[in-house]
Amino acid sequence: MENIVIIVIEDQREVLRAIGKDLVVLEGGFLVEECESTAEARQVMDAIDAAGDHIALIISDQVMPNQNGVDFLIEVHNDNRFTGTRKMLLTGLATHRDTIEAINKASIDKYISKPWKTDELIDSVKTLVTEFILEKGIDYARYLDLLDKQVLFDNLRKTT
Amino acid sequence: MSDTFETSKDVGQLKQKYFNDPARRIQLKKGATLVVEGMYNDRLYVILDGMLTGYLSDENGDQIEVYQSKRDMFVGVYSYFSKEHLTYLTLIADEDTTVAYIDQSAREGQAEVFARDFLPVMVHELYLRQMLTQRFNLQRQAAIRKLFENEKMATLGQLAAGLAHELNNAIGVLDKNTSWLASTIKDILKNKTLRNLFLTMLESGQSLSTVELREKRKSLESKFGVPASIAKQLAKTSLTEDEVRSLLKENQDELDRISLLTEAAITLHDMQVAATHAAHVVQSVRILGMNNSAAAVQTSLLETINKAMALTKSLWQDIAVSVRQDAEAIVIANPGDLVQIWVNLIKNACESMSLAQTQSPSLSIQIKTEGDYYQIIVTDNGPGIPEALQKKIFQPNFTTRVSGLSFGLGLGLSIVRKIVTEYRGSVQVESRAGETRFEVQLPKP
Numbered sequence: 122m123e124n125i126v127i128i129v130i131e132d133q134r135e136v137l138r139a140i141g142k143d144l145v146v147l148e149g150g151f152l153v154e155e156c157e158s159t160a161e162a163r164q165v166m167d168a169i170d171a172a173g174d175h176i177a178l179i180i181s182d183q184v185m186p187n188q189n190g191v192d193f194l195i196e197v198h199n200d201n202r203f204t205g206t207r208k209m210l211l212t213g214l215a216t217h218r219d220t221i222e223a224i225n226k227a228s229i230d231k232y233i234s235k236p237w238k239t240d241e242l243i244d245s246v247k248t249l250v251t252e253f254i255l256e257k258g259i260d261y262a263r264y265l266d267l268l269d270k271q272v273l274f275d276n277l278r279k280t281t
Numbered sequence: 282m283s284d285t286f287e288t289s290k291d292v293g294q295l296k297q298k299y300f301n302d303p304a305r306r307i308q309l310k311k312g313a314t315l316v317v318e319g320m321y322n323d324r325l326y327v328i329l330d331g332m333l334t335g336y337l338s339d340e341n342g343d344q345i346e347v348y349q350s351k352r353d354m355f356v357g358v359y360s361y362f363s364k365e366h367l368t369y370l371t372l373i374a375d376e377d378t379t380v381a382y383i384d385q386s387a388r389e390g391q392a393e394v395f396a397r398d399f400l401p402v403m404v405h406e407l408y409l410r411q412m413l414t415q416r417f418n419l420q421r422q423a424a425i426r427k428l429f430e431n432e433k434m435a436t437l438g439q440l441a442a443g444l445a446h447e448l449n450n451a452i453g454v455l456d457k458n459t460s461w462l463a464s465t466i467k468d469i470l471k472n473k474t475l476r477n478l479f480l481t482m483l484e485s486g487q488s489l490s491t492v493e494l495r496e497k498r499k500s501l502e503s504k505f506g507v508p509a510s511i512a513k514q515l516a517k518t519s520l521t522e523d524e525v526r527s528l529l530k531e532n533q534d535e536l537d538r539i540s541l542l543t544e545a546a547i548t549l550h551d552m553q554v555a556a557t558h559a560a561h562v563v564q565s566v567r568i569l570g571m572n573n574s575a576a577a578v579q580t581s582l583l584e585t586i587n588k589a590m591a592l593t594k595s596l597w598q599d600i601a602v603s604v605r606q607d608a609e610a611i612v613i614a615n616p617g618d619l620v621q622i623w624v625n626l627i628k629n630a631c632e633s634m635s636l637a638q639t640q641s642p643s644l645s646i647q648i649k650t651e652g653d654y655y656q657i658i659v660t661d662n663g664p665g666i667p668e669a670l671q672k673k674i675f676q677p678n679f680t681t682r683v684s685g686l687s688f689g690l691g692l693g694l695s696i697v698r699k700i701v702t703e704y705r706g707s708v709q710v711e712s713r714a715g716e717t718r719f720e721v722q723l724p725k726p
Contacts, residue, residue, distance in 0.1 A: 124509075135551040138487060142544065148510045155491045165495070 124174040125254070125264070126152045127246065130162045130193070131211075132185040136235075140180065140211070143239045147246065150264040151177070158185065159193040166203070176206045177253040178246060183212035183219055191219050194227035205256050207249035211237060248272055292327070292353045292402055299398075300327050300381035307382070309333075309374040316357065318371045324382040325361035328352050331378025335370040344371070348413045355406045356380070362403075445563045452563070456556035463549045475542060481519050482546035486554065489516075505529055514540040517547070561628075564621075579726075580619060582610040582648050582655060589623030590646075596631035597644060606648035610655045613726045618700045623659075625693040626719050630661035633717070637664035650725075654706075657721040666712040674710065697721075 127144065131137040137155050144153045154169075156162040162179070169176055179197060181190035194208045210223055213235035223229045231245050251269040254261050255276050261268060309315060309331070316322050318338060332351050336344040347370060350356050360368045388395045463483055470476040489497065498516040502509060505525065515525055518539060528536060583606050590597070590604065612619075627644065634642040639662060649656040666674060675698045701708045706723040 134487065134490075135555055137491070138547065138551060142548070148513070152509055154495070157491050161492060 123259075124152050124169075124172075125150070125177050125250070125259070126154055126169050126174055127250065128154050128156060128162055128166060128176060128179045128181075130156045130159055130179065130181040130185070130190065132157055132182060136182075140242070143242055144246065146243065147250075147267055150267045151250065159188040159190075162193070166197075170202050175253070175257065175259070176203060177250045178207040178209060180209045180211050180246070183210055189219070191223045191227055191229075194223065194229060198227045205253055207231075207253050209233065209245065209249065211235065211242075244269070295398060295402060296327060296329075296353075296381070299383050299387055300329075302381075305382050307380050309378045309380070311374055311376050311378075313374050313378075315372040315374065315380065316360075316368045316370070318368060320368050321366055322357050322360040322368045323366040324357055324384050325387075326356045326380040326382045328354055328356065329379040329381055331380075332375040333372045333378060333380075334375050335372050337370055347417075348410050349375070354409065355402070357382070358403060358406055361385075448563045449560065452556050452559045456553065456560075459549055459552040459556060463546075463553075466545065466549075470542075475539070478519065478539065479542050479546045482543050483550050485519075486550035487517065487547045501525065511536065518543045576615050577613045578615070579611055580614045580616045582606070582612060582619065582657065582723075585616050585619035586623050586646055586648070586657075588616070589620045589627055592620070592624055593627045593631065596628060596635075599642070600631060600634065601641065601643040603643075603645045604647075605645070608650050610648050610650065611726065612655065612704070612723050614704055614723075618704070622697050622700050622721065623657075625697050626659045626721075629693060630659060630663060630717065630719075634661055634663035639663050651722075653725055654722045655725060657723070659719045659721075661717050662715055663717055665714040665717050666710065668712075671710055671712060675708070 127147065129137065129140050129144070131140060134157065137157065141153060141155045147153065152174075154162075154165050156165055159181075162181075166176055179194065181194060183190040190210055190212065194210070197203050197206060197208065208227060208229040209231040210229050211233045220232065223232070230249055233242060233245065247267065248269040248271075250267075251261075251272040254264065254268070255272070261273070306329070307315070307326075315326070315333060318336075328350055330352055332349060333356055334349050335347045335356070337347045339345055350372075356372055357368065360366050467476065467479060467483075470479055487494075494513075494516050498509070498512045501507065501512040501515050504522070505512075507515070507529070514536065515528075520528065520539070528539065583604070586604055590602070623646070627646075630644050631642075634644075641662075643662050645658075645660045647658045647660070649658065675694050698708055701721055701723070704723055706721060708722070709720045711718045711720070
C-alpha cells in the first residue's frame with residue numbers, strides 16, 4: 122500500500138518545527154516530511170518516488186539560501202514524476218515578481234502568508250490533498266477523516 | 282572676407298597683441314573687488330596671475346559662487362561684448378591677482394580682425410564656464426541627495442526607536458512568560474526521568490537536523506517495527522535505544538506522554554530563541570537608523586565591554602571568558618555605540634563556537650594601547666571563517682547562518698563597521714580554524 126506524503130520546506134528550524142507541529146493532526150493518515158532546504162527536499166522526493174509513494178503536496182517557504190521556494194516549485198512543476206503534486210507557498214516575504222512567477226510558471230495552488238493561522242493552513246492542506254487523491258484515483262476510504270468533505274461531496278455530485 | 286576662418290590665435294598671442302600695455306594693468310590684493318554686479322564695465326580683462334571668483338546675489342542678497350577664473354582666463358566677457366556694458370557678476374580676488382585689460386577702443390576700426398582674433402578664445406572661455414556650471418550643478422544635486430538621505434535616515438531612526446520600544450515590551454512579555462511556563466512545568470513534573478528529559482530538551486532544543494531525524498526515524502522503524510508516525514515521535518526524543526525498547530513494552534499512553542513532553546520542551550526552547558532573536562533584530566534596526574555620535578562623552582572602553590558581557594551572558598555561560606586591559610582606556614564616544622560593537626562581536630564568537638560544538642570553547646577580549654590608538658582584540662577558538670568569506674563578512678545582508686532562528690539579518694558586522702568608521706577607527710579580521718581574531722582600532726581622544 123502506497124503512502125501519501127506531504128513535503129514541508131523551510132530553512133529556519135524553529136519555523137519548520139512549528140509548521141510540523143500544526144500538521145501532526147494529519148499524521149494518522151499521511152506522512153509529513155520536514156526539510157531544511159530544497160536540496161534536502163529533492164533527495165527525499167527522489168526516495169519517495171523510487172519507493173512508489175505519492176507526494177500529494179509541497180509546502181515551501183520562499184526566502185531561503187541557495188534556492189528560493191518559487192524556483193524549486195517551478196522545477197517540480199516541470200518534472201513529470203510529480204504531475205498532480207499540489208504546491209503551496211508559505212512565506213512572510215515574497216515580492217510582486219516572485220508571486221507572479223509562482224502563479225505563471227509553477228502554477229502554485231495556494232499562497233499563505235506568515236504568520237499563518239493553524240486552521241487556515243490545515244484546511245488548505247486538506248483541500249489540496251483531497252484533490253490530489255481524487256485526481257489520482259486513490260482509494261480514499263481509509264483517509265476519510267482527514268479529507269475535505271466539501272471537495273469529496275462536489276466530486277461525488279459530478280461523477281454520479 | 283575669406284571663407285576660411287582663422288582660429289590660430291591662442292591666449293599667449295592675444296596677450297602679446299592686445300594686453301601688453303603696462304598702463305592697463307591692475308594689481309588686486311586678496312579679497313579686493315574688481316567689478317560689482319550691475320556696474321558699468323566696458324573692459325575685457327585677462328588674468329595674468331592669481332584667481333578671481335564670480336558671485337551672483339540671490340533674492341535675499343546672499344552671494345552665491347558662480348565660477349572661478351584662473352590664469353589666462355577672461356573676465357568681463359559679457360559686459361564687454363554686450364550693448365549695455367553692465368556686469369552681471371561681482372568679481373573678487375581669491376588671492377593677490379594681476380589682470381590686464383583692453384577697452385572698446387581696441388575694436389575700433391578693425392572689427393573683423395578683432396572678431397577673428399577673439400572668437401575662438403571666447404568660445405573656449407564660454408565652454409569652460411559652462412563646464413564649471415555643470416560641475417556645480419552635479420555637486421549640488423549630490424548634496425541634495427545626501428541631505429534627503431540623511432533626513433530619511435533620521436525619520437527612520439525616530440520611527441524605529443518608537444517601534445523598538447513597543448516591540449521590546451511585547452517581546453519582554455513573551456520572553457518572561459515563556460520562562461515562567463518552563464519553570465512551572467518543571468516543578469509539576471515529579472517523575473525524575475520525565476523531569477530530566479524535559480530539562481535536557483528545554484536546554485538544547487532539537488539539536489538534530491531534519492536529515493538526522495529522518496535517519497533516526499528509519500532506523501527505529503526497521504529495528505522496532507513501529508509505524509512511521511510513532512517512529513517519528515520517538516526520533517524527536519533524546520531517548521537511547523534501550524530506553525526506547527523498554528518504553529515500547531509499556532502502553533501507548535506512556536509514549537504519548539514522553540513525546541508530548543519532548544515536544545513541549547522543544548517548543549518552549551524555540552520560543553525563547555525566537556524572543557531573543559526578535560529583541561536583537563529590533564535593536565539592530567534601531568542602531569542602523571540612528572545617528573547618535575553627537576552625544577559623545579568620555580567613555581571607558583572596559584566599562585562598555587563589561588556592559589556588553591552582561592547583555593550577552595546567556596550566550597557565554599558555558600564558555601571560558603577573559604577580559605583584560607593593559608592600561609585605563611578612555612575614548613570620546615556614545616557608550617551605547619561601543620556596547621553595540623562588542624555585543625555583535627561577542628555574539629558572533631559565541632554562536633560560531635556553539636554551532637560548531639567547539640571543545641572547551643574560550644573567548645578573550647583584550648584592550649591594548651598602541652600609539653595614537655586603542656586596540657580591542659576579540660579572540661575565540663571556534664571553527665574560523667573560511668578565507669573566501671573573510672572579505673564579505675562586513676557587507677550588509679551577508680550571513681553564514683542558514684539554519685535556526687537565533688541568527689540575524691546579516692546586519693551584525695556591517696553595524697560594527699559602520700559604527701567603528703564613524704569614530705574614525707577600523708576593524709580587521711584574522712581567522713583560521715581554532716582561532717578567530719577581530720581587531721578594532723579606535724583613536725585616542
